[in-house]
Amino acid sequence: MLNHTLVSIVDDNQPFRESLRKLVMLFGYNVESFPSAADFLASRLLPETDCLVADVHMPRMSGVELYRHLVDTGHAIPTILITAYPDEVARDQALKDGVVCYLSKPVDDDDLERCLRSALQAGTPNDDNS
Structure with a gap:
């Protein structure tokens, strides 16, 4: 069975x-990757993205700012944030704001896979099996 789920990085x-x-x-998963938040926001794939994986620290627009922009513009895509500079306060705030996972680099494969499953379940309308 082919998985048509799109994860944007x-x-x-x-x-x-x-x-x-x-x-x-x-x-x-199907994957598309982008070098910046602006490139992702300008992409025709934005409305098709089922899950977003974004770096926290990027020039011009951070992963947190990208997530907030998406929510503010009605594109609440389940989001996983990744950072090389872990910060408990930023992590707690991001999770409170609705980010699915906040992972530190280097990313553990199992943690990422668990977060992707979690994010994609959060994005499905029929979420009865908790």
């Missing part, structure tokens, strides 16, 4: 973005 670090893209593809 936004990270300004090209080698990390590419390795994350390959990892998420190994999990069986």
Whole structure:
């Protein structure tokens, strides 16, 4: 069975973005990656994205700002934030704001897969089986 779920990755670090893209593809998802929040926001794939994985620290628009912008504009995409600079206060605020997961680099494969499943379940209208 083909999985048509689209995971979009936004990270300004090209080698990390590419390795994350390959990892998420190994999990069986369709993946598109973008070097910046602006590129993702300008993409025709924005409305088709089922889950967003974004870096917290990026130039111009951070992952947190991207998530808030999406919510404010009616595109509440289940989001996983990833950071190389863990910060408990930022993490707690992001989770309170509705981000599904807040992971530290290097990302643990199992944690990422669990977060993707969680995010995609959160994004489905029929969420009766908790």
